[in-house]
Amino acid sequence: MGILNVTDDSFYDGGRYVKIKDILKRVEIMLDEGADFIDIGAQSSRPGAKEIGSEQELERLIPAIKAIRKEFPQALLSVDTWHSEVARVVTDEGADIINDISGGTFDDKMFETIASLNVPYVLMHTGGRPENMQKNPSYDDVVQDVLFFLSEKIRQLHLLGLSDIIIDPGFGFGKTLEHNYELMNALEHFTFLEKALLVGISRKSMIYKALGITPDEALAGTTALNMFALQKGADILRVHDVKEAKQTIEVFRLLKN
Numbered sequence: 001m002g003i004l005n006v007t008d009d010s011f012y013d014g015g016r017y018v019k020i021k022d023i024l025k026r027v028e029i030m031l032d033e034g035a036d037f038i039d040i041g042a043q044s045s046r047p048g049a050k051e052i053g054s055e056q057e058l059e060r061l062i063p064a065i066k067a068i069r070k071e072f073p074q075a076l077l078s079v080d081t082w083h084s085e086v087a088r089v090v091t092d093e094g095a096d097i098i099n100d101i102s103g104g105t106f107d108d109k110m111f112e113t114i115a116s117l118n119v120p121y122v123l124m125h126t127g128g129r130p131e132n133m134q135k136n137p138s139y140d141d142v143v144q145d146v147l148f149f150l151s152e153k154i155r156q157l158h159l160l161g162l163s164d165i166i167i168d169p170g171f172g173f174g175k176t177l178e179h180n181y182e183l184m185n186a187l188e189h190f191t192f193l194e195k196a197l198l199v200g201i202s203r204k205s206m207i208y209k210a211l212g213i214t215p216d217e218a219l220a221g222t223t224a225l226n227m228f229a230l231q232k233g234a235d236i237l238r239v240h241d242v243k244e245a246k247q248t249i250e251v252f253r254l255l256k257n
Contacts, residue, residue, distance in 0.1 A: 001037040001038075003202065004023065004030070006040060006041070006061070006064050007041065007043065020063060020064070023068070024067055024071050027072055031072060035242045036236075037076045038068070039079075039099055040065065040068075040079050041079075042056075043081065047133060047134040051131070054081075054083040057081060057086050058090075065079070065095060077096050078096065081100065083106075083110075084107045084109040087114060088117065096120070097120045098119055098122065099122035099124070100121065100122060101170065103124050103149065104153060111153075111156060111157055115162045118162065119164075120165070121162060123154065123165050123167050124168035124169075125168070126173035127170075127173060133174035134174065139179065143182060143183060147190065150193060154195065165195050165196075166236065167196070168200060169199075171206060177205075177209065187199070187234065188233050196236060197236070198235065199236070199238065201225050201226070201229070202222050222244075223244055
């Protein structure tokens with residue numbers, strides 16, 4: 001899953017892809033490098049990010065989706081949003097998947113909306129809203145707590161008739177450095193939920209802060225953790241660097257075979 005942030009304040013690539021020509025060029029590169037999905041986000045979810053609201057989110061998303069759909073009709077598009085109204089509108093515009101960092105906790109209409117739309121849904125765990133999620137996150141047991149959250153939300157979605165669910169433990173979302181590595185080390189437990197497992201650790205602080213480097217320098221650490229995640233059962237890697245992730249997957253397949 002290739003990341004496309006059409007924002008001006010994302011932690012790594014904010015401001016790079018706000019013009020349509022730059023958006024289309026980036027999508028072309030990611031598809032050529034082997035991306036299976038393009039995940040479009042118009043609201044930064046980095047720690048401390050301010051919320052922009054659904055109206056401004058749609059102002060950024062709709063032109064991007066329309067342009068991508070016209071230029072690359074075969075592309076599978078995921079939209080990163082926690083607003084049910086945004087989910088409804090972008091699905092009408094051609095989005096294939098909704099990726100909700102809040103797991104339905106920021107908008108109480110999200111689950112019924114997704115069920116009525118009957119589109120695949122990425123269910124992620126977060127420890128709070130972006131503006132405050134990194135203020136002293138705490139758990140009784142981070143692995144058990146995140147597993148319980150995801151299993152309970154899956155149950156709720158199943159009751160609404162939705163079974164096409166992808167789960168994401170939410171690395172970096174309301175977790176300390178230690179929480180993130182505890183989750184990564186126990187990642188195989190999430191396969192027991194019997195849903196496709198997405199891992200998004202690309203250039204995140206769990207890598208660059210741990211190594212004392214910048215996000216720009218975090219590709220090697222990202223690649224190492226992506227390989228570890230694949231060995232632990234990850235099905236989808238959400239990444240900024242598609243070519244390197246694709247190579248990692250190919251090497252993993254050689255090892256597995």
